[in-house]
Amino acid sequence: xxxxxxxxxxxxxxxxxxxxxxxxxxxxxxxxxxxxxxxxxxxxxxxxxxxxxxxxxxxxxxxxxxxxxxxx
Numbered sequence: 001x002x003x004x005x006x007x008x009x010x011x012x013x014x015x016x017x018x019x020x021x022x023x024x025x026x027x028x029x030x031x032x033x034x035x036x037x038x039x040x041x042x043x044x045x046x047x048x049x050x051x052x053x054x055x056x057x058x059x060x061x062x063x064x065x066x067x068x069x070x071x072x
Contacts, residue, residue: 025056
């Protein structure tokens with residue numbers, strides 16, 4: 001069975017609200033920031049999660065949110 005990340009597929013439109021009160025922007029999967037052989041690479045698809053980095057345009061803060069994969 002195939003899985004997909006709703007955030008990567010554009011199905012999730014709203015990110016979390018930052019502690020400063022602004023809406024955060026999804027900058028994509030954390031795995032895009034590191035190469036596949038990096039010690040920080042997270043094999044999140046094996047864990048049925050895709051970890052996304054959300055960044056606040058106002059204060060510059062960021063959060064990592066694990067998004068559950070969906071079966072299609």
